[in-house]
Amino acid sequence: MKSRNDLLNTEMPESPASRATFHRKILILFAHPSVERSEAGQPLAQAAARTEGITLVDLYAEYPTFIIDVDREQDRLLAHDVVVFLHPLYWYSTPAILKEWQDLVLEHDFAYGSKGTALHGKIFFSAITAGGTETAYCDKGYNHFSIRQLLHPLEQMAMLCGMVYLPPFALFGARTALEEGRIDAHVADWVQVLRALRDNRLDIEAARELPKLNFKLNSILREG
Ligand SMILES: Cc1cc2nc3c(=O)[nH]c(=O)nc-3n(C[C@H](O)[C@H](O)[C@H](O)COP(=O)(O)O)c2cc1C
Numbered sequence: 001m002k003s004r005n006d007l008l009n010t011e012m013p014e015s016p017a018s019r020a021t022f023h024r025k026i027l028i029l030f031a032h033p034s035v036e037r038s039e040a041g042q043p044l045a046q047a048a049a050r051t052e053g054i055t056l057v058d059l060y061a062e063y064p065t066f067i068i069d070v071d072r073e074q075d076r077l078l079a080h081d082v083v084v085f086l087h088p089l090y091w092y093s094t095p096a097i098l099k100e101w102q103d104l105v106l107e108h109d110f111a112y113g114s115k116g117t118a119l120h121g122k123i124f125f126s127a128i129t130a131g132g133t134e135t136a137y138c139d140k141g142y143n144h145f146s147i148r149q150l151l152h153p154l155e156q157m158a159m160l161c162g163m164v165y166l167p168p169f170a171l172f173g174a175r176t177a178l179e180e181g182r183i184d185a186h187v188a189d190w191v192q193v194l195r196a197l198r199d200n201r202l203d204i205e206a207a208r209e210l211p212k213l214n215f216k217l218n219s220i221l222r223e224g
């Protein structure tokens with residue numbers, strides 16, 4: 001059976017970001033409890049791991065017993081300019097390890113509070129895959145709320161920490177997307193967004209207002 005490392009193809013040194021001279025260093029915290037069964041999230045994680053200037057952390061592989069190394073995680077945050085939670089939508093939220101990560105890592109006087117300025121000015125957003133269709137995520141749909149509304153706790157987490165919040169990069173109807181062969185196009189968009197953020201070619205102010213980051217990519221990406 002393939003190991004998580006094989007599946008994610010992350011045998012390269014973990015932190016290409018630390019050696020390169022990109023405009024922004026991007027940290028992706030990937031949380032998928034069963035990556036070997038993942039059809040949508042795994043290709044996104046693999047593509048990110050192969051992109052220069054990106055640090056991909058596989059949280060379930062690093063912390064299988066949920067004993068999170070707080071100092072290590074805080075050091076990682078300090079070393080990057082953009083923080084991304086990459087995960088499947090589970091019960092309209094994150095898989096459990098990302099909640100544990102928030103509870104332990106985002107300490108008072110580090111992430112918030114009068115002396116807690118470590119994350120000020122950094123960019124935060126989620127990259128999610130969801131089983132439900134996009135049309136279900138509105139007040140008249142069976143999920144009743146938009147994805148931005150459902151992710152308000154993460155938006156407010158970012159705001160309390162003085163971060164710049166961007167809407168989620170979202171793939172809805174993940175199974176249908178796979179069956180219709182749309183995953184590759186989504187991965188291509190994802191890599192475009194990551195490169196643009198890294199190289200300062202993404203219009204942050206325009207992006208902040210969108211319902212999702214991959215709403216109209218042409219309107220927020222500048223030519224490289
Ligand atoms: C425990 C659990 C909870 C889920 N909750 C949601 C949900 O709230 N909304 C939704 O649209 N899909 C939900 N799903 C479907 C997953 O989001 C979907 O299968 C996943 O994003 C597909 O990506 P993957 O192939 O990488 O696993 C849930 C799946 C599981 C196993």
